[in-house]
Each structure stands twice: as structure tokens, then as C-alpha cells.
Amino acid sequence: MLVLGLESSCDETAAALVEDGVRVRGDAVASQVAVHREWGGVVPEIASRHHVTNLIPVLETALKESGATLADVDGLAVTRGPGLVGALLVGVQAAKAIAWARGLPLVGVNHLEGHLSAVWLDGDRGPAFPHLALLVSGGHSELVIARDHGVYELLGATRDDAAGEAFDKVGKMLGLGYPAGPVVDQLAATGDPNAVKLPRAMRGRGLDFSFSGMKTAMQTLLQRDGVPVGQALADLCASFQAAIVDQLVRKTRLALEEQGLTQLQVAGGVAANRGLRAALAELTRELGVDLFIPSPKRCTDNAAMIAAAGYWRLQRGERADLMLNATASLPLA
Numbered sequence: 001m002l003v004l005g006l007e008s009s010c011d012e013t014a015a016a017l018v019e020d021g022v023r024v025r026g027d028a029v030a031s032q033v034a035v036h037r038e039w040g041g042v043v044p045e046i047a048s049r050h051h052v053t054n055l056i057p058v059l060e061t062a063l064k065e066s067g068a069t070l071a072d073v074d075g076l077a078v079t080r081g082p083g084l085v086g087a088l089l090v091g092v093q094a095a096k097a098i099a100w101a102r103g104l105p106l107v108g109v110n111h112l113e114g115h116l117s118a119v120w121l122d123g124d125r126g127p128a129f130p131h132l133a134l135l136v137s138g139g140h141s142e143l144v145i146a147r148d149h150g151v152y153e154l155l156g157a158t159r160d161d162a163a164g165e166a167f168d169k170v171g172k173m174l175g176l177g178y179p180a181g182p183v184v185d186q187l188a189a190t191g192d193p194n195a196v197k198l199p200r201a202m203r204g205r206g207l208d209f210s211f212s213g214m215k216t217a218m219q220t221l222l223q224r225d226g227v228p229v230g231q232a233l234a235d236l237c238a239s240f241q242a243a244i245v246d247q248l249v250r251k252t253r254l255a256l257e258e259q260g261l262t263q264l265q266v267a268g269g270v271a272a273n274r275g276l277r278a279a280l281a282e283l284t285r286e287l288g289v290d291l292f293i294p295s296p297k298r299c300t301d302n303a304a305m306i307a308a309a310g311y312w313r314l315q316r317g318e319r320a321d322l323m324l325n326a327t328a329s330l331p332l333a
């Protein structure tokens with residue numbers, strides 16, 4: 001079954017064609033990062049307008065790459081939330097128009113479910129159900145049990161900032177632009193993670209996260225000492241990254257132990273972070289747990305993951321009608 005996926009929840013306009021939820025035939029992403037960088041973050045109205053102009057070109061690119069035409073497509077999947085409502089609406093409206101014009105089945109997909117479906121796109125081996133999923137993106141940080149495709153149980157979530165948001169906000173204070181997560185990752189690679197002592201929050205046995213205290217600690221530090229340069233900047237990035245990774249890994253360990261699960265998948269933009277990937281590789285080796293992380297390209301927003309998630313819903317006979325709407329706040333479970 002060839003599924004066309006469309007994604008426009010934030011600042012990436014994306015279209016992809018995926019066969020049977022696992023094989024990517026065409027995958028195009030138009031990033032608006034350069035547009036929003038000037039403002040230090042995503043400007044919702046500007047994002048919506050760029051989705052309007054970018055959507056048809058990315059669709060054409062994905063189709064061309066796949067060698068398929070719309071006549072070969074068996075079904076459509078579109079992100080219906082969570083995200084910026086004006087941005088989401090562009091993808092939802094386009095998907096409804098294509099579905100109506102071509103008489104194709106359509107499903108709305110939760111963006112987070114999309115992230116949790118990316119892990120099956122990189123090869124023929126994905127995690128078995130049930131497994132633990134750590135979802136860490138710019139908007140969300142959650143620990144969930146994945147019981148089946150589209151069936152999740154929430155174990156813990158952030159009480160304030162998402163992990164990616166913390167990377168971006170602190171990176172902005174350090175003058176690293178937007179989004180700062182990948183830059184902090186790069187600088188941290190040459191820094192000393194023990195150089196600066198930062199507070200470790202949420203030390204109890206609960207599975208919720210909290211990153212705003214760390215952000216405040218960094219702010220206080222920068223107000224006192226100013227923004228460092230050279231090796232001192234790399235050391236500060238490494239120390240901050242280690243504090244975030246430490247909390248993510250500690251809660252993941254607790255969840256794996258409490259639930260007795262032996263497989264872990266990590267998804268979302270922050271799953272591309274090399275410090276997190278290395279620390280989780282070490283944890284899972286120690287616990288004898290199988291670790292699955294999508295390739296960095298599939299960790300960040302794309303439409304292949306939406307097509308993959310949509311495939312399972314279409315297979316189960318789910319259908320959205322033309323009343324399908326965008327929802328800014330849409331929980332995973």
C-alpha cells in the first residue's frame with residue numbers, strides 16, 4: 001500500500017511516499033529555519049504562509065523521487081496536531097483536497113505518533129510491542145509504553161519546558177542562533193561535561209521531567225559571568241547537555257526497570273543528539289535492553305513518519321471525512 005504523507009505542524013513543510021509503513025520511496029522536506037532564524041524562533045503567521053507556498057513543490061519533489069504519480073497512491077495521511085493551528089491547517093486542507101479530488105482514503109495522524117513510527121523506516125528491524133518510547137522533541141518530552149501501532153500509555157511528561165525547547169532557549173542565551181540544539185551538540189563534542197556544576201532536577205522516582213530549573217541556573221550563571229568564548233563555551237555546552245541527558249537517561253532507566261521492558265525506542269528531534277545517543281547506548285548495554293533510534297534525518301520533522309503512522313490506521317480501516325480539522329493541543333495518549 002503506497003501512502004502519501006503530508007506534514008506542516010511547525011516550520012517544516014514535508015511530503016513523502018511510503019510503501020507498507022516501512023519503505024520510503026520519496027521524501028521531501030522544505031525547512032523554514034532560515035526564515036525564522038531572523039526572529040529567534042518560529043513566527044506562526046510566517047510559518048503558515050510559507051507552508052502555502054512550499055507545499056505543492058515538496059509534493060512534486062517527493063512524487064518525482066518516488067517515480068510514482070498520484071494515480072499510484074492508495075491512501076493519504078496528514079498531521080492533524082499537535083502544532084501551530086494555522087500551519088497544521090495548510091496540510092490538512094491540502095490533504096482533504098487531494099483525497100476528495102482523487103477519491104482516496106484519508107487519515108489524520110498525531111504528529112507524536114508520527115515520530116514514534118519513524119523507527120520502522122530505516123531498515124527491516126524495528127522494536128517489538130510492547131516497548132518503552134522516549135519521545136524528545138522541541139515541543140514534547142514524554143516517556144510512553146507503545147503497546148501497538150497507535151496504542152500508547154503515558155508514563156511521564158515534562159512539567160515545563162520540553163528537552164528541545166531547553167536546548168533552544170539556553171542556546172539562544174549563548175548566542176547560538178535558532179534552532180540551537182544541533183549547535184550545542186556540536187560544541188559539546190569538544191567540551192568537558194564536568195567543567196560547570198549544574199543542578200540535577202527531578203531526582204525522585206517519578207517519571208516526569210523538568211528542565212526549566214536548569215534554564216534558570218544557566219541564565220543566572222550567564223548574568224554573573226557573561227557568555228564565554230572558545231573552549232569555555234564548549235565546556236559550558238557540554239556541561240549543560242550532560243545535565244539534560246542525565247535526567248533523560250535516569251528517568252528512562254527507572255521506566256525500563258519499573259515496567260520490565262526489554263526494548264527502547266527514542267524519537268523526536270533531540271534523539272539526534274550525540275550525547276543522548278551515546279548515553280542511551282551505554283544504559284541499554286548495561287541493562288541488556290535493545291535500543292532503536294531512527295537515523296538523525298528521521299528524528300527531526302518529516303512526512304515519511306506521518307505516512308508510516310497513517311499506514312497502520314488505514315490498514316485498520318480508519319477513515320477521516322472532509323470535516324477533519326487541525327487541533328493545536330492533541331495528546332498522544
Ligand code: KG4
Nearest residue numbers: 137138139164179181185269270273300301
Ligand atoms: O522533532 P522536531 O524536529 O520538532 C518538533 O516536533 O518539535 O524537534 C526539533 C527540536 C529542536 O528543539 C532542536 O533544537 C532539537 O530538536 N534538536 C536537537 C538536535 N537536533 C535537533 N537538540 C539537541 N541536539 C541535536 N543534535
Ligand code: ZN
Nearest residue numbers: 115137300301
Ligand atoms: Zn516533531
